[in-house]
Amino acid sequence: MSAETRWLTMTEERAWRGLLRMHDLLVNRAGRSMQEGFGLSATDYTVLAELTRAPDGRLRIQELAQLLGWEKSRVSHHLARMVKRGLVTREECADDRRGAFVVVTPAGRSAITAAAPRHVEDVRRYFLDHLTPGQVTLLAEIADLVIEKNDEDH
């Protein structure tokens, strides 16, 4: 087997467990807020955000999966639910007949438009407001670094 395990230091453990805890706390709070206020889950919000950011509010499903970093089956399931609630619709793709588009409906657009200000408020209240601008920058750098390094391999 491998050499002796180099256990985590106090600080390393704090960083790891803290990251998990902080994430859960924030996602729970923000998610609840979105759900209760606008009937949108946190994931609904990100999907709609990605779609409204795209030209014509349309995206190839695979492209959406890429942007979100989700598995395609997850996207498929989630879109099914959103279609059922009238937030988006599917459309066939002429170029590649296997493919499909997702399009925001007017209802979807107005839902996220209504929810956006509250979302930003939440991110500030639960997260950014407790940090200095320096810490925010640091965190952004850390996240980008870890993401980049982990996306490289396989």
Added chain:
Amino acid sequence: MSAETRWLTMTEERAWRGLLRMHDLLVNRAGRSMQEGFGLSATDYTVLAELTRAPDGRLRIQELAQLLGWEKSRVSHHLARMVKRGLVTREECADDRRGAFVVVTPAGRSAITAAAPRHVEDVRRYFLDHLTPGQVTLLAEIADLVIEKNDEDH
């Protein structure tokens, strides 16, 4: 309603979205590793870690919920699955007959003992190794800060 929405700056957005992404990446990788290598989910691991850290490997269920920051029904469901797999058992509580204890079984103990070195390796490989000691400290402080501020209210 409230004043004009103060939208997120580039950096703030990077920090927020980056945090979510980084978390998902890390949890997926580490979780997969635990699952494939030892048949333990990431949550199984934390539960066992909490239990083995406690005296006699026993905890009141509510206390466990507190330590993990989980809802009680989540704990209940999860323990039911772990009991089914022989990792833990429930025990009645003499003091308060509504209450119950969870206890690690020998199987549970050996499972986490076997998995621990790999877990530490994973945390290093996917996370800590990409950061400087300074960044790790910074992150630990940020996490603690956000957690503390959010636990205060309500």
Added chain:
DNA sequence: AAGCAGTGCGTGACACGTCAACTTCCCCGT
């Protein structure tokens, strides 16, 4: 003692994510 609000925990129904298998179609080599 009797009654009753609150606490500790479990359960069932439902939303969500993953995995593996499947369908349909593209594209490339021969």
Added chain:
DNA sequence: ACGGGGAAGTTGACGTGTCACGCACTGCTT
């Protein structure tokens, strides 16, 4: 032109998390 490997997307089964509710018990109040 056709045959097969591979890509796009869907589906079903299963594990997991949440919510609302229910049951048993406690401890207080009278």
